[in-house]
Amino acid sequence: MATEVFLPRVDMDMTEGKVSVWHVRNGDKVRKGQALFDIETDKAAMEIESPADGLIAIVREETDVSIPVGEAVAWILAPGEALPGGQAQGGSTAADAQPARAPAEAEADGASAHAAPGEAARLSRATPLARYLAEEYGFGLEALRGSGPRGRVRAEDVLAQAGEDALPHLARWREGSTPEAPPRTPLVLLHGFGTDHRSWKPLVDLLPDEFPVLALDLPGHGRSRHCAASSLGDMAEQILQRLDQAGVSEFHLLGHSLGGAVGIELARRSGARLRSLCLLAPAGVGDSMNQDFIQRLLGAQDDQALRGALQLLVHDPARITPSFVAAARQQLGGASTRRHLRGVARRLLPARLPQAGSWLAQLGVPTAVLWGREDQVLEVGQAGRLPQGLGLRLLDGVGHLPHVEAPREVAAALREAMH
Numbered sequence: 401m402a403t404e405v406f407l408p409r410v411d412m413d414m415t416e417g418k419v420s421v422w423h424v425r426n427g428d429k430v431r432k433g434q435a436l437f438d439i440e441t442d443k444a445a446m447e448i449e450s451p452a453d454g455l456i457a458i459v460r461e462e463t464d465v466s467i468p469v470g471e472a473v474a475w476i477l478a479p480g481e482a483l484p485g486g487q488a489q490g491g492s493t494a495a496d497a498q499p500a501r502a503p504a505e506a507e508a509d510g511a512s513a514h515a516a517p518g519e520a521a522r523l524s525r526a527t528p529l530a531r532y533l534a535e536e537y538g539f540g541l542e543a544l545r546g547s548g549p550r551g552r553v554r555a556e557d558v559l560a561q562a563g564e565d566a567l568p569h570l571a572r573w574r575e576g577s578t579p580e581a582p583p584r585t586p587l588v589l590l591h592g593f594g595t596d597h598r599s600w601k602p603l604v605d606l607l608p609d610e611f612p613v614l615a616l617d618l619p620g621h622g623r624s625r626h627c628a629a630s631s632l633g634d635m636a637e638q639i640l641q642r643l644d645q646a647g648v649s650e651f652h653l654l655g656h657s658l659g660g661a662v663g664i665e666l667a668r669r670s671g672a673r674l675r676s677l678c679l680l681a682p683a684g685v686g687d688s689m690n691q692d693f694i695q696r697l698l699g700a701q702d703d704q705a706l707r708g709a710l711q712l713l714v715h716d717p718a719r720i721t722p723s724f725v726a727a728a729r730q731q732l733g734g735a736s737t738r739r740h741l742r743g744v745a746r747r748l749l750p751a752r753l754p755q756a757g758s759w760l761a762q763l764g765v766p767t768a769v770l771w772g773r774e775d776q777v778l779e780v781g782q783a784g785r786l787p788q789g790l791g792l793r794l795l796d797g798v799g800h801l802p803h804v805e806a807p808r809e810v811a812a813a814l815r816e817a818m819h
Contacts, residue, residue, distance in 0.1 A: 402484050403452040405436060405474040407467045416466045419473060423447075423552070426458045430476065434549075435527070437473070446630050446747075447527060452476045457483055526553040533558040533628055559626060567642045568616045568635075569623035571597045573604050576612030585675050586612035587652045587818065588643070590659030590666075592800075593749065594697055594741060595731050596622025603803045606811040611818065614651075616642065618659060620744035625737055630747055632684065636665035649673060652818045656680040656803060657778065661751035668759045676766040676817035680802045680810065681775055684753035686782025693777050694745050698738050703729065715774040715799040761787040766817040770810055772798030791817075 407417055420440045424430055435447040436456065450456070453476070460473040467473065475483055526534065526541050530553045534541055544561060546553035556566035576584050587607070589600045597615035604613055617624040619635050629635040639662070643651065650673045655663025660682025667677050683689065696709035707725050711717045732738060753759070760767060768791040771783050777800040786792055793813065798805045 403476040409469045530555045571615045573613035589615040590655040592657030603807050620740050632665045635662045652676045654678045679769045681771050683751035688779040689750035690777045712776045713800045768813040770802045775800045
């Protein structure tokens with residue numbers, strides 16, 4: 401049965417977008433999950449993957465032309481299958497439409513008919529994230545050897561050229577096990593926007609000693625500053641790769657805010673490896689986010705301005721002590737780090753996971769969600785979109801940082817989920 405490939409909505413207010421480049425040719429054999437084309441809006445640039453295996457029949461070949469959201473740009477067909485409803489390929493009339501070519505014929509055709517020389521050809525050999533990083537490092541794409549299909553330059557190729565690790569930094573807070581005790585399943589921590597793994601220390605001190613604790617710096621943050629990602633899914637995949645590299649076969653997971661949205665994606669992709677999930681004021685559940693907080697946080701030029709931004713995170717402003725401000729200043733870093741964080745915010749915030757509720761309902765592992773009733777960054781009303789039975793707890797007198805303002809309640813929820 402034919403599978404439609406349509407122009408997706410990647411922003412809540414998006415009504416149209418543009419295909420900037422196609423990565424396949426009409427009639428190519430494609431795999432589910434393979435990159436088909438890049439879409440660009442005024443807020444985002446990302447790859448769109450194939451929803452199925454089969455032969456691709458492109459019906460909107462043109463690039464850099466505005467296309468309404470939801471319009472079909474291609475179909476994935478079985479061998480010998482015709483386009484539904486007499487549609488034509490490549491924008492031609494139905495009478496002029498040609499059958500999809502066999503994969504070998506398409507491969508032998510050389511350069512794509514829709515890939516014009518010059519700029520389009522240059523863009524087609526690099527992912528959007530690779531182009532972003534190449535610009536950051538001042539590399540010419542022509543000088544890079546790509547590891548992707550047909551020599552396409554990927555983000556990890558740019559990072560390798562720059563001598564940077566392509567996977568997120570992982571910190572081992574503690575090993576947990578002793579020679580006399582069997583090894584325990586570790587707890588993996590994913591922090592929120594603008595901070596790093598060190599933000600978890602007050603909570604970790606309250607957790608049972610027997611549990612190993614691992615904390616990651618999200619791409620674009622901390623020691624993963626150059627490990628950028630163009631989507632929440634990219635972040636989740638990179639974290640899974642790092643956990644694989646570290647030999648972590650199963651784990652408990654705790655995510656806060658942006659780390660909560662990444663945690664939902666990670667949980668969805670982890671299968672039986674995930675043993676429990678705890679989310680603190682998770683992004684991705686709804687669409688509302690205080691953009692003023694992001695602007696004030698990244699634009700703060702002195703400690704007074706930074707303190708004002710940080711006070712939006714808590715219900716009790718006395719929590720924002722001079723040492724809290726100093727730690728935040730160090731984590732935000734200088735102009736280069738903030739530039740990377742602005743890139744993360746531009747690409748990923750507000751974090752949107754339209755299917756978050758259904759994904760969480762299907763996990764089948766102990767799950768808890770804790771949210772402060774006084775949250776000024778992510779409106780607590782979004783918690784109403786969560787499915788029943790997730791152990792939702794709304795905390796009085798708590799803002800966006802439950803692990804700071806109510807660490808004992810968070811620690812208790814973790815102990816309950818992990819046992």
